[in-house]
Amino acid sequence: MNGGDERYTSTESEEKALLASLRPTLDDALARERGPMAWWRSRPTPARAAVVALMALGLPIGLTALAGSAFTPAQSVAERAVLIGLSGFAVLLAVVLAMRPLYRPPLSRAVAVATLAATLLSPIAVGILAYASHGAGPIGPAACLGMGLVLSLPGVALVSASARSPQLGATAFAAGAAAGFGGYLAIGLHCPHLEALHVLVTHTPIVLALGLLSVVRGFSTRSNNAAGGGLPRRG
Amino acid sequence: MPPEFETDEALFLRYRDGDSRAFDVLFGRYAPLLTRVVARALDRRAEVADVVQQTFLQIHRARFDFDGTRPLKPWVMTIALNLRRQRQRTWGRSKEVYTDVEALDVPAEPPPDLDRPKDIERLRAALAALPQGQREVIELHWLEEMPFAEVATVVGAGLSAVKVRAHRGYEKLRVILSAEPV
Numbered sequence: 001m002n003g004g005d006e007r008y009t010s011t012e013s014e015e016k017a018l019l020a021s022l023r024p025t026l027d028d029a030l031a032r033e034r035g036p037m038a039w040w041r042s043r044p045t046p047a048r049a050a051v052v053a054l055m056a057l058g059l060p061i062g063l064t065a066l067a068g069s070a071f072t073p074a075q076s077v078a079e080r081a082v083l084i085g086l087s088g089f090a091v092l093l094a095v096v097l098a099m100r101p102l103y104r105p106p107l108s109r110a111v112a113v114a115t116l117a118a119t120l121l122s123p124i125a126v127g128i129l130a131y132a133s134h135g136a137g138p139i140g141p142a143a144c145l146g147m148g149l150v151l152s153l154p155g156v157a158l159v160s161a162s163a164r165s166p167q168l169g170a171t172a173f174a175a176g177a178a179a180g181f182g183g184y185l186a187i188g189l190h191c192p193h194l195e196a197l198h199v200l201v202t203h204t205p206i207v208l209a210l211g212l213l214s215v216v217r218g219f220s221t222r223s224n225n226a227a228g229g230g231l232p233r234r235g
Numbered sequence: 236m237p238p239e240f241e242t243d244e245a246l247f248l249r250y251r252d253g254d255s256r257a258f259d260v261l262f263g264r265y266a267p268l269l270t271r272v273v274a275r276a277l278d279r280r281a282e283v284a285d286v287v288q289q290t291f292l293q294i295h296r297a298r299f300d301f302d303g304t305r306p307l308k309p310w311v312m313t314i315a316l317n318l319r320r321q322r323q324r325t326w327g328r329s330k331e332v333y334t335d336v337e338a339l340d341v342p343a344e345p346p347p348d349l350d351r352p353k354d355i356e357r358l359r360a361a362l363a364a365l366p367q368g369q370r371e372v373i374e375l376h377w378l379e380e381m382p383f384a385e386v387a388t389v390v391g392a393g394l395s396a397v398k399v400r401a402h403r404g405y406e407k408l409r410v411i412l413s414a415e416p417v
Contacts, residue, residue: 006279006280006281007278007279007280008274008277008278008279008280008282008283009356014280015267015270015271018270018280018283018284018287019266019267019270021284022266022284022287022288023262023266025284025288026262026288026291026292029288029292030291030292030295033292033295033296038296041296042295042296042297042298042299043299044299044300045297045300101297101300102293102297102313102314102317102318103293103297103300103301103310103313103314104313104391105313105317105388105389105390105391105392106317106320106391164293164296164297165289165293165318168321168324
C-alpha cells in the first residue's frame with residue numbers, strides 16, 4: 001500500500017502525499033468497523049475483561065453448580081475452594097496482561113514475566129496440593145486433556161473476539177491461558193481422578209497448550225504482517 | 236463554536252457521539268504529528284502509512300475507553316508509540332530498553348548548543364543510536380514539545396525517571412550531532 005517499499009524521506013511534499021493517500025484507506029478501514037464484532041471490540045476494556053473472566057470462571061462453576069451432582073464427589077469442599085480460588089487468581093492476572101490496552105504504556109519485562117509466572121504456577125500448585133491429599137497415583141485417562149481443550153473453545157473464541165489488535169508474546173500466552181482456564185476448571189471440578197500425576201499431566205497442560213498455541217498464532221500473525229499482509233489486528 | 240476552535244478533547248467526545256466532522260478536524264491535527272513521530276523510527280513509506288492508519292483505527296476501537304477529563308494527546312501518542320514499537324520488533328530493528336532510575340535532580344533541558352538538524356536522515360540516525368527509553372523521551376519532549384508530565388504518561392515512567400532519561404539522552408545526542416556528518 002502507498003508506495004510499497006519506497007523510503008520515506010519526510011519532506012513536506014511527501015508528507016502531504018502520504019496524508020492524502022492515507023485518508024481514503026482509513027475511511028475504508030473505519031467503514032468496515034461495523035457489526036457485532038466491531039461493537040464488542042469497542043466496548044470499554046474493563047467490561048470486555050470482566051466478561052472474559054466471567055466466561056473462564058463463571059461458566060464451568062455455574063454449569064457444575066446447576067448440574068449439582070456433577071461435582072466430583074471425591075473432592076472435598078476445601079479442595080474445590082482452592083481450585084476455584086487459585087484459578088480465579090490466575091485468570092485475573094492473565095486477563096489483565098492479555099487485555100492491556102494500547103493506550104497504556106507497556107508493562108516492564110519484569111512485571112510481565114512475574115505476572116505470567118504467577119498465572120502458570122497456579123495450576124501447578126493445584127497439582128502439588130493434590131499430592132498432599134491424594135498422593136502421586138497413576139496418570140490415568142488422557143481424555144481429560146482433550147476434553148479440557150474442547151471445553152476451552154468458547155473461551156478461545158471470546159478472547160479472540162475481544163482483542164482489538166493481534167496479540168504477541170507474553171500477551172498472546174496470557175490470552176490463551178485465560179481461555180484455557182475455562183476448560184481446566186470444568187475438568188478440575190468434574191474429574192474423579194484427583195491424584196497429582198493425573199492432574200499435572202492431563203489437567204495443567206490444558207492451560208499451557210492453549211497459551212503456547214496462542215503464541216504460535218501470534219507469531220504467524222506477525223509473520224503475515226511482516227510479509228506485507230495488511231493491517232494487524234492486535235489486542 | 237466552529238470545530239476548528241474546539242479543544243481536542245471536546246472534539247473527540249463529539250466524534251465518539253457520532254460527529255464525523257469532529258473526526259475530520261482531529262485527523263487534520265493529529266495525522267501530521269503522528270506521521271512525524273512514526274517516521275522517525277520507520278523508514279519505509281508503506282510502514283509509516285500503515286502505523287499511522289493503525290493508530291487511528293485503534294483510537295476508533297478504544298474511543299469508549301477515553302476519559303474526557305484527561306488530555307487526548309498523551310493518550311493518542313501512547314497508542315502510536317506502542318504500535319511503532321510493535322512494528323520495530325516485527326522487523327527486529329529495536330531492543331526494548333527500560334531505564335529504572337530513581338529520583339535525581341538533574342537538568343533535563345536540551346543543551347542550548349544543540350541544534351535540530353534539518354536533515355531528517357541525520358536526526359533519525361542520531362536518535363536511533365540512543366537506547367529506546369531515552370530516544371522516546373527526547374522525541375516527545377524536544378521535537379514534539381510535550382511537557383515532561385505528559386511524556387511520563389506516554390512512556391509509563393515517573394517524572395524524575397523521565398528527566399534522567401532526557402538528561403542522559405541529550406548528552407549523547409550532543410556528542411553524536413556535534414560530530415561531522417559523514
